[in-house]
Amino acid sequence: xxxxxxxxxxxxxxxxxxxxxxxxxxxxxxxVRVHAAGINPVDTYIREGAYAALPKLPAILGKExxxxxxxxxxxxxxxxKGDRVFAFLPENGGYAEYVxxxxxxxxxxxxxxxxxxxxxxxxxxxxxYRALVxxxxxxxxxxxxxxxxxGAVGIAAVQIAKAYGLxxxxxxxxxxxxxxxxxxxADHVFNHGEKGYLNNAVAAIGGRGFNVVLENLxxxxxxxxxxxxxxxxxxAVVGCRGTVEVNPRSLMLTEGSIIGVMLAGATKEEAExxxxxxxxxxxxxxxxxxxxxxxxxDEAAQAHHDIIHNSGARGKLVFKL
Ligand SMILES: NC(=O)c1ccc[n+]([C@@H]2O[C@H](COP(=O)([O-])OP(=O)(O)OC[C@H]3O[C@@H](n4cnc5c(N)ncnc54)[C@H](OP(=O)(O)O)[C@@H]3O)[C@@H](O)[C@H]2O)c1
Numbered sequence: 001x002x003x004x005x006x007x008x009x010x011x012x013x014x015x016x017x018x019x020x021x022x023x024x025x026x027x028x029x030x031x032v033r034v035h036a037a038g039i040n041p042v043d044t045y046i047r048e049g050a051y052a053a054l055p056k057l058p059a060i061l062g063k064e065x066x067x068x069x070x071x072x073x074x075x076x077x078x079x080x081k082g083d084r085v086f087a088f089l090p091e092n093g094g095y096a097e098y099v100x101x102x103x104x105x106x107x108x109x110x111x112x113x114x115x116x117x118x119x120x121x122x123x124x125x126x127x128x129y130r131a132l133v134x135x136x137x138x139x140x141x142x143x144x145x146x147x148x149x150x151g152a153v154g155i156a157a158v159q160i161a162k163a164y165g166l167x168x169x170x171x172x173x174x175x176x177x178x179x180x181x182x183x184x185x186a187d188h189v190f191n192h193g194e195k196g197y198l199n200n201a202v203a204a205i206g207g208r209g210f211n212v213v214l215e216n217l218x219x220x221x222x223x224x225x226x227x228x229x230x231x232x233x234x235x236a237v238v239g240c241r242g243t244v245e246v247n248p249r250s251l252m253l254t255e256g257s258i259i260g261v262m263l264a265g266a267t268k269e270e271a272e273x274x275x276x277x278x279x280x281x282x283x284x285x286x287x288x289x290x291x292x293x294x295x296x297x298d299e300a301a302q303a304h305h306d307i308i309h310n311s312g313a314r315g316k317l318v319f320k321l
Pocket of ligand 1: 173264315
């Protein structure tokens with residue numbers, strides 16, 4: 001099979017397209033013929049060797065895929081050959097034509113979604129759900145700021161929060177991104193490149209501040225987030241690429257909390273609850289991933305450049321196989 005592998009940690013040129021054997025399936029595993037593999041910022045952190053959990057080399061990157069069941073292990077009864085599925089790959093492996101997935105991490109893919117959409121469910125939607133529902137305990141009627149709403153996690157957060165009855169303000173860095181954030185359901189949209197946008201956001205929601213903030217770039221925004229909170233607000237730190245200075249006094253005034261979010265930190269029970277909610281959301285129609293761009297495997301270096309360096313996000317980047 002064709003697979004993108006790295007033999008050493010470093011820049012995008014280390015992603016090598018190679019022919020390697022199709023993996024065998026263990027007893028509790030499902031072999032999936034991959035039709036689309038989600039590309040996530042974390043794949044680039046791993047590729048660089050700048051992540052806490054690094055794989056043994058050579059390694060195939062990729063945390064999430066969608067495709068069709070090719071084969072199942074002896075202990076698997078949940079799916080059969082030919083079923084459409086999507087899957088989470090905690091140990092990576094998605095950038096390949098076939099991947100052996102743990103049964104517990106494989107979910108049925110509705111006909112309502114394309115394979116490319118399906119490859120953008122497990123990381124963005126499960127993370128946004130963890131941030132908003134599991135960690136911040138969002139309630140109907142609350143007001144949420146999604147700081148960085150035009151990317152994969154941000155769009156998921158907007159869709160989840162609207163389904164849970166919140167008022168949502170989202171930010172993007174381009175006109176196209178702002179249009180998209182509005183289209184996926186945000187009540188208010190602001191450009192995080194414009195001076196004074198947070199003050200405008202607070203004014204738009206009536207001046208009291210936000211009950212919840214989902215922060216996708218904490219190293220830039222966390223200090224400012226703490227100045228736009230209502231009493232007892234929660235700030236979920238989902239994305240962070242460096243250090244930041246904050247004034248804790250803002251938290252004292254509102255008795256607010258900053259909560260770190262890590263998808264990999266979910267317990268088995270939390271992962272099951274999350275999956276059930278997202279599968280229900282797909283059935284009901286409010287979970288609807290937006291694919292910004294599909295890449296071929298031989299465009300891997302470009303794809304890894306784009307996911308980190310491109311501004312003006314418009315949803316999810318995926319490999320189409
Ligand atoms: N904690 C976890 O378990 C977990 C799980 C998944 C992802 N993450 C992290 O979450 C972050 C988002 O992931 P993603 O897949 O959604 O990435 P993505 O699709 O590349 O989206 C990045 C988002 O950040 C926005 N952004 C850029 N500059 C910003 C600024 N100054 N202020 C606010 N937002 C800004 C982008 O908006 P424009 O391009 O429109 O400017 C875009 O909406 C990444 O850092 C990722 O590593 C963490």
